Structures are given as structure tokens and as C-alpha cells.
Amino acid sequence: MSSRVCKNCGGKDIDVDQARGDAVCMGCGSVLEDNIIVSEVMFVENSGGGSSAVGQFVSSDASGKVPSMGTGFHTSLGKESRAQTLQNGKRQINHLGHQLQLNQHCLDTAFNFFKMAVSKHLTRGRKMLHVVAACLYLVCRTEGTPHMLLDLSDLLQVNVYVLGRTFLLLARELCINAPAIGKGVTAPREKWCHLTI
Template sequence: MSSRTCLNCGGTAIDVDQARGDAVCMGCGSVLEDNIIVSEVEFADRGGSARAMGQFVAGDSGGKNPNFGDAYHTGRESRAQTLSNAKNNINTLGRQLQMNQHCLDTAYNFYKMALNKRLTYGRRSAHVVAACLYLVCRTEGTPHMLLDLSDILQVNVYVLGKTFLVLARELCINAPAIGTGPQLTITVTS
């Protein structure tokens, strides 16, 4: 029940149902309010941590999403965070392979291209990072194999290979076959 009064009959017995989002006069049955939006924040326990449920909408917000803190990102903030994480992961994995800064920067540029073409969606970040690094290995002719990345990440080499092939095809990057460099000929004399 509520402290409101009905405009039709003047009754004060008003039933406000938050689940349905309406207010109904109990005296005459008139619907006084429909689709009520409340500015309450409800919290739920998820795995030992409290999380906000729903979305807070303030009357003076003008349709903008409020910022709940550093863990809540929208638009450009989220993209910047994604790129920052990718750069850190590329640098970490590339340093384990002892790759130079030029290769790491090129891999980061490949990642940005993949992100712009929405090729990162539905794929694990580590797989995309590894595929970008392997693209650099193939285009720059470094002595690394996909198996090296697979061993470091503890990921099936075929999964990484599939991600690599999708990125190479969709980004239109010609990744030369391994071993296209100068051939070594050994002559055995008896």
C-alpha cells in the first residue's frame, strides 16, 4: 500500500507492485501509474561478491549511463581497456619468445585491425594475441613456430592455427609459407 490518493475516487488504498511496475487504486480499480521506473539499486550475492542488479536511472540523467566506478566501463573506456590489455599480453608473450620491439608493435597493430573488423568477438583474447604474434613471425620471417606459442599458452596448436588462418584471411595479410628463405645445400663427398 502507498500514501498516494486516487484522482478518480479519492481513495488512499493504492497497491504499488514493483514487479509489474504499476500502481492500482484498490477502491475503484483505476491504474494510476504504469511502467514505473524506480531509482533504487538492488544488490545480489554472486560467488561471494556483491553485484548491482539492473540499471540505475536517475531523473536528471538525461538518458546517460552513470559511472559506477572503475570496474564499470562504457564505449571508449572499454575499448581503451581492451587495447591496453592486448598490448600488455602481446608484450608479455613476445618477450617470452625474445621478439624485438618492432615485431611487438606490428603484432599490436594487427590486433587493432582485428578489433576494428570485430574479429576478436567470440574468440579468447590469448588466442587472438598469439595469432597476431604468429602473423608477425610469418611476415617478418622470424624463426618461431606456432607450436612455440601453443606450448607457452598451453593451448591446442590447431585452435591457434584456426584463429591465425581467420585473421590472415580477413585482414588480407599474405603470410608466406615457412622455409621460403635461402635454401641450404649440403654436398656429401665420399
Template sequence: MSKATVCPNCGGSDIDNDQSRGNAVCVSCGSVIEDNFIVSEVNFQENSLGGTSVIGQFVSSEGKTGSSLGGNFRTGVGKESRMITLQRGKDRITHIGNQLNLNNHCLAIAYNFFKMAVQKKLTRGRKTDHIVAACLYLACRVECTPRIL
């Protein structure tokens, strides 16, 4: 993680590095200096039965998640269903995004939001079209693209 010493927006030097949220914020103006820190350390947690589990998850360069730390860690449960959900979401994002004349960068950002929602299990019990619309709206807001959904 690179330490930001000066805010590029206001020039302030009081930067709050929050490891738990993974961001660095200027205390003076509130600008997010750095977002989504990547932590390269592995932590373990002991449960009540004396077993251990990994805190966090492995992310490969291809974007696949899982654990490569041994056979005692359960990964890949429900992987096929998740892949189907991601593919359907990507198809819907592409279809609706093309109707709104959004560029590929906005579609990629919306798909990343969709993947986060699936990973955090925020899609269960909700219609895919509603999740897709929310992800496209977020992508438009992040990219300052004026669209009404």
C-alpha cells in the first residue's frame, strides 16, 4: 500500500488510513485518496472447537477467488450456481447498458458492482433486473454519466 502524504485536491497532509475499510481519506476535504487496499498478509482465526480458518480470501490475477492454503479449507461450494448468476447478470448488464448507450467502461464497472453484490450475498431473494439496474445506476454515478434508468 502506498502512503499518501499530501492530498491532491486540497494539499492537506492529514490523511486517515483505515485498514479495515481499505481506504485513505483526506481529513481536511473528505476526498478519497486511495481505495481498495490490497493486503498481502494471511491471518488465521481459531474457532470454539479448536480448529482454524483463514480470514479473508485468495484472489488470483484472473479474478478467481478461492483458497490455495491446503485441503482443510472448504472452497468452491455453490461455484456452478454462482457462475450462472454472474453470467446472467453480465448478459443483463450488457443488454440494458447497450440500450442506454453506455460505453464498455461503464458496463465493466457495473459488472464489478454486480460481482460484489453476488459475493456479499446481496442478490438472494431479489430480482436480477433490480440488482442490475442498481449496479448500472451506481456505475453511471461513479463515472458522472447522466442517465435516467
């Protein structure tokens, strides 16, 4: 619904569809506007679970040329998205790592694991916090810190089995040998290690 009035029939029932970029009178069916330029970015989900931007790229320069939506647009959008993912991942790794009182070496190693996971597309379809927690736990296991997956589960309020599946997937796909918990650790053996993915 809009506050516009149809020029043809005087109707006030105007349907403005931002995705299509048009305004249509619901009374007489007249297209009042098309190719409406909007300032916000909208995304739609496709059948494969991915998302894509809706609309048409409009150049900000004064030449008036509208570049095509070819491979260059999607490539730059992908690079920008990847950089944003890495930035968010690093921020969350630092936040969670400080709560676990991990040193900077451990945080840097966890971020390297996260970058590897992003490059192998292991973050797709998974919550970022789960992947971040799995990367931190990989570091805890490889560096021999006294942390358990249950500690991360408690911090994030996420089921330990969900984090365990993500951890096992990352360890397998990134070919990282995560040693078992040592005998010096007084924590009970973690139950999730028998999970299958």
C-alpha cells in the first residue's frame, strides 16, 4: 500500500514492489512507475539455499553508462563478502578467545584455521559462531590447553553435539590431527568423540 494516487482511475490502492522496481494500481492495473531506484539492497534465496542480490547495478559516475551484471560484478561482490566474513570471524575469535583466556598465538592459529575453512567453503550452511568455536577448540586440542568443548558450549549456549559435529568436520576436511585429551587433564572423556558426520 502507498499514499500515491492513480492518474487513470484515481484509486489509492497502489502496490509498490521494490524487488521488481514498479508501482501498479490495484484498481485498474495501470503501471504507474517502473525501474524505481531504491537505496537499500535486497536479497532473495534461491532453490539451492544461496542468496543473490535483487536489482540492477547503477553506476555512480556521471557518464550515464550502466555496466552489465556480468562476471565482474559477482567477483567483486564475492571478494567483498569474503573479506567481511574474515573480519567478522576474527572479531568473534578474539572475543571468545579472550573469554577462554587464550594467548595471542592461539588466537592467531584459530584465525588461520578459520581462513582455511572459509577458503574450502566449510562455512557455508553453518552458523559462523559454530565454526569459530570449532576453530578455537582445534587450537585448544593442538596446543594442549585444558579447555573442553563443553566450555565453548556453555559460553555460546549451544548444544555440545552440534559443536562436536562442526569440530570433527573441520578437523577432517582441513587434515588437522587433533590429539586426544591428555592424561594430565582431569576432565572426563568427552562423549561426542564417537559422533559420525
